[in-house]
Amino acid sequence: MEQRDEHDIEIEGMLLGRKEMEKKGSEMSEKEFTAMMMREPLLRNRINNTSQIAIVGTKVCPIESLDYEIVENDLFKQDWRSRTKVEIFQYVVLKWTLALLIGLGTGFVGFFNNLAVENIAGFKLLLSNNLMLEDKYYQAFAVYAGCNLVLAIAAAALCAYIAPAAAGSGIPEVKAYLNGVDAHAILAPSTLFVKIFGSIFGVSAGFVVGKEGPMVHTGACIASLLGQGGSHKYHLTWRWLRYFKNDRDRRDLITCGAAAGVAAAFRAPVGGVLFALEEAASWWRSALLWRTFFTTAVVAVVLRAFIEFCRGGNCGLFGKGGLIMFDVNSAMAVYSTPDLLAVIFLGIIGGIFGSLYNYFVDKVLRTYSIVNEKGPSIKILLVITISLLTSCCFYGLPWLSSCTHCPDYLKDQCPTIGRSGNYKNFQCQPRHYNDLASLFLNTNDDAIRYLFSSGTEKEFHLSTLLIFFVTMYCLGIITYGIAIPSGLFIPVILAGASYGRLVGTLLGSLSNLDVGLFALLGAASFLGGTMRMTVSLCVILLELTNDLLMLPLVMLVLLVSKSVADCFNKGVYDQIVTLKGLPYLETHAEPYMRHLVASDVVSGPLISFSGVEKVGNILHTLKMTKHNGFPVIDEPPFSAAPELYGLVLRSHLLVLLKGKKFTKQRVMTGSDILRTFNAFDFAKAGSGKGVKLEDLDIKEEEMEMYVDLHPITNTSPYTVVETMSLAKAAVLFRELGLRHLLVVPKTPGRPPIVGILTRHDFMPEHILGIHPHFGHHK
């Protein structure tokens, strides 16, 4: 029982009548309580494996719902009344300051990440390249694979031991957070630390992973950290930040952070805003658009300043690379019908490959999650395996490719001696280069830039492109899911670009378009096929390549590939959200919900408190259950008949009990409590903080005293009648971002509340568990 409850944060329906509770009071032992609950098994017990826990990173974690409802209790009302104009001004100033700080922080981290990757990976490649030039092939491989392995182990160790939540892309978790699901430690400082350094090591280690997803997660972490205002432990909390200690304002900050992350990863400020809007956020309003835009603008300015600084050669191996900005010179503003047909074809095949990619990623993730559960050392072993495999592929496959004579117009630049440049000598004679090695033994960013380059039709063999495409496609699939921070954008772009270039080369003279442009369109088709974003991808690609004229082509290919892929499965992020067991609320209610009513899924009567309740009862209930909200029922003498006064939150009860404003008599002491407490005492603390049950020290004599719950009870909880269509209740729940939705009886003469609906109750797994006959309707 205890085991179940531990992760069962959001269960609200329990078979314990108010009367029964009252009678037994605090003298009921834990055993009796448990036994009593076991007599009438919970409806929910039967379908236990729905959504109380989630796999976050590579670890199973309890999850918590967020609450975007405005609490309307006496205490908060008093606070609003007393809030001065100065305080409102403070709030506005602080809001914008935080947006500025998020922008600065994310911009800095984004630049630092790039700088570190370019230098580490650059040094590694330089080292092995130099050995190659001396024909020391085995040593070169040893150095290359060794460096990769060390970096991979560093990244994996950070992830496995310090913050398992930092593994993976992070975008699904951020998306779930913005939908109202807080998985433990997903935005913690340790996660931020591991995400930054793990991503640097992981990308430098030559894995087929990107830094874009991790950057989004990093941005969200920075925003969360700034909103929480440093650490209580080190007295770094800023008093003003109390305004932001609620889920609503925190959500806004994290939306800004996610947008800033994209802006930093792609140097795409508008794209960042659109990404946050299209993919990340579940709730949106105009005012937020404006603030998010400000944040991403700051990121753009910060990056610009740093790049200006580096232009002077102050940044080691950080050259043109790093912050990807692909100058695709399409020059071709005109295109004909065959070109359009080619683009549509590209889109269709891209959509199919994209959805297949999602399918395989899902399968691989399921396999890995079993492997990863076996402990940190197994996790690291898996990373080592993949790292060695990657090194072998990258170093071994180029031997299959024949050497090409350097183009004449490139005098000293081919073959490339040193790091930057696209013509790797590898095993070839002087004045020749190996085109496959030029793709494999390069940073991912440089490989993409090379594939996108125009006027280079003749520089790749068909076989090279095919080998590179297949390798990247497969490695991308098996790499995602190992215990390192790993973005999905870059693998998909790499596979897509080589596929596009392959198609472009095959079509040859049938199309007027440049093969570089084909590579870009191929990348777009793959991105559309896996991620299913449209406007934001379009704008990101636009900002990456700085060429407005090919916007219609990119649009077309995205539309086609997304439409095709949507026929097969969901977007990759949605798939991962589902896989991880995060209870994501969809915008639309499922069709079968229309045939159910609210009372069909609500589970029996539940624990409620009286307006003035015995301390012992409260404490006992809090100990016995993990519910987060309890209805408060006014009874005679406080009202003529039992009536619903409102809803009280667990966190607020804990603060109230800690304050110890108890009375011997059962009387209302509201005004006294209003004097003692401040609304900010009840503000939501950061995850893992706040008053806990163990912190309370209630004496035996206090257990028999009473406490007035009226001042802290939310008097305006949203309610639905029990006969309300479940679909409409779900819309209400989702649109308003609720945590608790009270179900009230339709007919008079019954207890004033039937039950509480929570996020859990709207999950298809839960509903179809209770009503399996709807399963085939779906």
Place this chain on the structure above:
Amino acid sequence: MEQRDEHDIEIEGMLLGRKEMEKKGSEMSEKEFTAMMMREPLLRNRINNTSQIAIVGTKVCPIESLDYEIVENDLFKQDWRSRTKVEIFQYVVLKWTLALLIGLGTGFVGFFNNLAVENIAGFKLLLSNNLMLEDKYYQAFAVYAGCNLVLAIAAAALCAYIAPAAAGSGIPEVKAYLNGVDAHAILAPSTLFVKIFGSIFGVSAGFVVGKEGPMVHTGACIASLLGQGGSHKYHLTWRWLRYFKNDRDRRDLITCGAAAGVAAAFRAPVGGVLFALEEAASWWRSALLWRTFFTTAVVAVVLRAFIEFCRGGNCGLFGKGGLIMFDVNSAMAVYSTPDLLAVIFLGIIGGIFGSLYNYFVDKVLRTYSIVNEKGPSIKILLVITISLLTSCCFYGLPWLSSCTHCPDYLKDQCPTIGRSGNYKNFQCQPRHYNDLASLFLNTNDDAIRYLFSSGTEKEFHLSTLLIFFVTMYCLGIITYGIAIPSGLFIPVILAGASYGRLVGTLLGSLSNLDVGLFALLGAASFLGGTMRMTVSLCVILLELTNDLLMLPLVMLVLLVSKSVADCFNKGVYDQIVTLKGLPYLETHAEPYMRHLVASDVVSGPLISFSGVEKVGNILHTLKMTKHNGFPVIDEPPFSAAPELYGLVLRSHLLVLLKGKKFTKQRVMTGSDILRTFNAFDFAKAGSGKGVKLEDLDIKEEEMEMYVDLHPITNTSPYTVVETMSLAKAAVLFRELGLRHLLVVPKTPGRPPIVGILTRHDFMPEHILGIHPHFGHHK
């Protein structure tokens, strides 16, 4: 009384108990009914002038709320159950077909508009220019002013006599529609017709008006027309379109249409999507983003195809102009701190001027609305006055400017003989040009292009820019509000660009930035100051000028000017919405609403029906009141105690009565009705269509018969308890896009419903009318 009701579409609260109604039944005469209602005056009667009517265009019109709630009655449930996979597929295909058609239609109209304007205005300018060259100055003025006058009268006559709703920008009305307010005839075919031709004539007449706002309105009209599926009268209705006969799907279509309008006006597909998102739409979801994007992409492709076609010289005077695409060649990617300071300064002053613009526009609109109420002929007189004033300014002011010698590098292009080109000879000697005439005697698009041009620092006198700025600023203000379709973008861009260029010229060598870039930034600052959009403006300007490198500067100036202007007043569109009396629901509840509860604004018990109701009663009630929703109360013998069964809509009642499924006895005949009717019989008809009260032909003996309301009653209306905080009820109402929100009693033993809240009840004017003491809180 009757007068009040006529416009009082959304009033729901009337003092007529169910019992009283029952007793008196149909034998109660109209007089008695009215007298009874007069005995207890409606709370609302006291504050009559809130929001039942609106000024749409230049005419006072009744308005209607839209209903985005999903009706969950037995009939619709039966329909969902029977809906096949084929039908769902049909719906999806049709959805995309409609998006395609909207894109094609709007693209075509956008091109046609430009083509017509360029040719008409070009011909006019050519004519007067040729006379000028022969030194026939008076004749030239007569021709110029005469052409303007004729075109102006044509536009005004169309507006005044055919579709008054087509006057003005149209964006506020579209914005209000997407917020749930349907003003009469705002999307009618006649409005579309007048909007297209009125805009062409108005812009050609040389008014300081744009075609961008009208294009948005045109796009929305096209979408609405396509969604309604042609005319019933001419049997053009397409059967499949029945799926779209509801406010929800219509809203989506019109959002697409509005986006398509912006895309067509600016050739900015991404900007169009963002405009719809940031400014137009009140509700948004990811799926819509995707569909809107598709529509704007189609518009972009259509425009591209037409322009390709015109490049061959097939389009008369349609040259480079028309679809504005300003090639600002900034070339300057680098800027220093003084430049940034200059930009911030530009933004601050732009913000102040922008908010002043809004202030004056508001004042002028209020004055004009009094003038315009006096009848169509007065409206036309006003248009004539403004037209003559504009002609005088445009032709007279250039005489103040001295002549400039043509730059040497322009050989044959200066002075311009013929239409296109920026160097007007006007009164000057050969090889000289008049810079002020070059701005005034040109199309607005060409003037903007000239102001934005780079490398032309020396071509304008300071006095020229000052005169042009002041003229455009003032004319822009007094022109908006006359009875022609008039966009606000172009006047604001014209004033802003000349202001920016003026500042740039004044700063001279203090800043490295080009004056053309300054003109662009000035335009941005004015746009930010008046319209208060950020991301969408930024992207539109980006797409207009095709230069990503100045994105940070545009962002900065927009941020500054919007922030400054927000200190003074609301955005111009919001201001117009308020002025027109359109009951726009804000996203956020006003602070004072937190101190009120739902029952504080609800007005008394109301008319309700029994589950099986007497036909006479229904007919009488429908005749007597203009309510759109009635609660249905089940009473014994159909239930143990009176209980709320649901809400029935006026439009559904009318359809039911028309079907005449009456019974002599008071029995439930639900299944019979379910067999007779189809869910689509109850689909919402286009505005002005659908069954009307006058269409019913109920015989005397049928009046005493009964009809079962259960099958058509929405069994899941959203409800709030009477003690619910008004702020939270407002959030519920706004977020879910409701039309009726039922207020239920808290304590048992009372009638099962307290009242109904409608859009009207959440308007600040209404609430502050009942509770004036909150006025100063605001």
